Amino acid sequence: MAAHQVGSVALELKDITKRYPLVLANDHISLDVRWGEVLAVVGENGAGKSTLMKIVYGLVKPDVGSISVNGTPIAITEPGDAIAQGIGMVHQHFMLVDPFTVLENVILGSEPGSVGQINLAQARAEVSALMKDLEFKLPLDTPVEELPVGLQQRVEILKALYRKAHILILDEPTAVLTPQEADELFDFLRRFVAQGNAVIFISHKLAEVVKVSDRVTVIRDGKVVGTVATKDTSPPQLARMMVGREVILKVDKKPAQVGQVLLEVEHLSIQGKDQKHRLNDVSFSVRAGEIVGIAGVEGNGQTELVEALTGLRHYQGSVRLGGQTLPQNARAVREWGLSHIPEDRNARGLVLDFSTKENSILGDHYRPPNTGFLGFIDSQKVEQEAREMVKDFDVRPRSTDLAARRYSGGNAQKIIVGRELSRHPKVLVAAQPTRGVDIGAIEFIHENIVEARDQGMAVLLVSADLNEVRSLSDRILVMFEGKIMGELQASQASEEKLGLLMAGIAS
Numbered sequence: 001m002a003a004h005q006v007g008s009v010a011l012e013l014k015d016i017t018k019r020y021p022l023v024l025a026n027d028h029i030s031l032d033v034r035w036g037e038v039l040a041v042v043g044e045n046g047a048g049k050s051t052l053m054k055i056v057y058g059l060v061k062p063d064v065g066s067i068s069v070n071g072t073p074i075a076i077t078e079p080g081d082a083i084a085q086g087i088g089m090v091h092q093h094f095m096l097v098d099p100f101t102v103l104e105n106v107i108l109g110s111e112p113g114s115v116g117q118i119n120l121a122q123a124r125a126e127v128s129a130l131m132k133d134l135e136f137k138l139p140l141d142t143p144v145e146e147l148p149v150g151l152q153q154r155v156e157i158l159k160a161l162y163r164k165a166h167i168l169i170l171d172e173p174t175a176v177l178t179p180q181e182a183d184e185l186f187d188f189l190r191r192f193v194a195q196g197n198a199v200i201f202i203s204h205k206l207a208e209v210v211k212v213s214d215r216v217t218v219i220r221d222g223k224v225v226g227t228v229a230t231k232d233t234s235p236p237q238l239a240r241m242m243v244g245r246e247v248i249l250k251v252d253k254k255p256a257q258v259g260q261v262l263l264e265v266e267h268l269s270i271q272g273k274d275q276k277h278r279l280n281d282v283s284f285s286v287r288a289g290e291i292v293g294i295a296g297v298e299g300n301g302q303t304e305l306v307e308a309l310t311g312l313r314h315y316q317g318s319v320r321l322g323g324q325t326l327p328q329n330a331r332a333v334r335e336w337g338l339s340h341i342p343e344d345r346n347a348r349g350l351v352l353d354f355s356t357k358e359n360s361i362l363g364d365h366y367r368p369p370n371t372g373f374l375g376f377i378d379s380q381k382v383e384q385e386a387r388e389m390v391k392d393f394d395v396r397p398r399s400t401d402l403a404a405r406r407y408s409g410g411n412a413q414k415i416i417v418g419r420e421l422s423r424h425p426k427v428l429v430a431a432q433p434t435r436g437v438d439i440g441a442i443e444f445i446h447e448n449i450v451e452a453r454d455q456g457m458a459v460l461l462v463s464a465d466l467n468e469v470r471s472l473s474d475r476i477l478v479m480f481e482g483k484i485m486g487e488l489q490a491s492q493a494s495e496e497k498l499g500l501l502m503a504g505i506a507s
């Protein structure tokens with residue numbers, strides 16, 4: 001890779017401004033990233049981070065502002081222009097073609113060889129050499145759909161670097177990674193900048209921002225609040241700059257006052273297509289007024305468990321809600337009073353082309369209180385409730401008509417959390433409820449879940465974030481390879497104890 005003048009400005013943005021009908025997403029943003037550094041960009045949900053990065057990559061056109069690479073102003077009107085300048089982007093929602101192999105995905109769109117004839121041997125040699133250089137191990141002939149997310153993300157990175165990216169942009173790359181995968185990514189980023197490249201890294205996890213970056217630029221309401229050297233800052237200080245107030249990262253809750261068993265799972269098993277157990281004889285219960293957390297490395301059966309409980313997947317064994325055995329379908333459990341915050345918000349939580357108002361009644365649109373006379377939707381009532389929900393859950397912008405896809409990631413998540421809690425469920429199954437949400441909003445969502453617990457809701461919390469599981473739960477179950485490895489009171493669940501159980505080692 002060509003060496004650049006370490007310390008000189010790689011990419012400079014000046015006065016970037018972008019107005020959407022309801023918000024000024026970027027308000028004269030100026031920042032720079034230098035060769036040899038990782039610049040972190042942080043800010044609340046909706047602060048304008050993704051918009052800014054899409055502008056740099058040619059996916060969104062700014063109203064005003066200029067971009068320079070190596071001191072030379074450039075025009076970027078489409079991703080091809082950005083790629084030509086050595087700018088690469090790893091999207092949060094991967095843009096890979098699932099049935100294609102790793103090699104095919106990497107070279108797609110820039111295949112070597114003449115028209116109509118791809119020189120696969122040459123491509124393979126080039127990609128292999130690049131992987132060696134990057135210390136990446138990837139199975140070139142495996143379809144990407146068979147790879148875990150951590151490796152899929154590596155394919156995205158490889159793809160950008162195959163196109164000779166020297167400035168790499170990553171928008172919330174660790175939201176879907178396990179802690180170990182995240183550490184591997186950070187190792188790579190440090191190696192990459194040590195070779196004289198530049199990285200822009202967006203994350204809501206301030207501990208990792210402090211770990212991986214050299215400088216941090218903070219954005220609030222579309223404006224730059226400031227840029228600080230990482231060595232001179234700390235997560236609490238960054239939080240203050242982001243939110244404009246002190247953020248208490250500790251959940252404040254009273255001891256649980258438990259009532260009757262509301263969710264009772266016995267001998268629950270699910271077999272995969274390959275006849276292997278995804279869930280293997282799982283039994284536990286959750287009572288009114290308590291939060292039971294499921295800890296575990298992702299992919300150990302948590303997804304299947306949530307799908308079974310919410311009626312999205314068939315299972316063997318028994319699940320009783322309030323003592324009743326219900327049909328294994330989503331409508332039946334929802335009507336009984338179970339709410340679900342799904343892990344994949346875009347696929348399961350929202351209809352992206354629907355408005356906030358429409359999304360706010362998803363799953364309950366066919367029955368009172370959302371319907372009135374003759375079963376028609378009572379649009380006035382729905383509008384009014386949606387307006388309240390948007391206000392209570394601080395969804396920004398405060399619209400009930402904006403399509404879900406036009407919200408920032410964290411605000412889309414707030415719409416789902418708001419909908420699921422506003423219907424006052426008896427049981428809440430929450431999978432990764434604060435993924436992609438800023439720290440101020442995490443505090444807020446946690447407070448709401450605890451408040452609902454105190455009013456007698458039973459909560460099953462599944463989260464890849466150990467801190468979240470430890471601080472929110474009353475009891476913790478650890479899953480490993482489809483089984484419950486052990487149960488701990490949250491007060492006794494040290495990181496070490498949890499770590500051992502998560503690795504399949506029973507104490």
Ligand SMILES: Nc1ncnc2c1ncn2[C@@H]1O[C@H](COP(=O)(O)OP(=O)(O)OP(=O)(O)O)[C@@H](O)[C@H]1O
Nearest residue numbers: 020025045046047048049050051406407408409410
């Ligand atoms: N296509 C669009 N149409 C209308 N408004 C939009 C559009 N895209 C983004 N916005 C608005 O611009 C603002 C900034 O959004 P952006 O996605 O940049 O935020 P973000 O800082 O990346 O937030 P998050 O941390 O939640 O991902 C938000 O208020 C969002 O609703």
Ligand SMILES: [Mg+2]
Nearest residue numbers: 049050408409
């Ligand atoms: Mg974003």
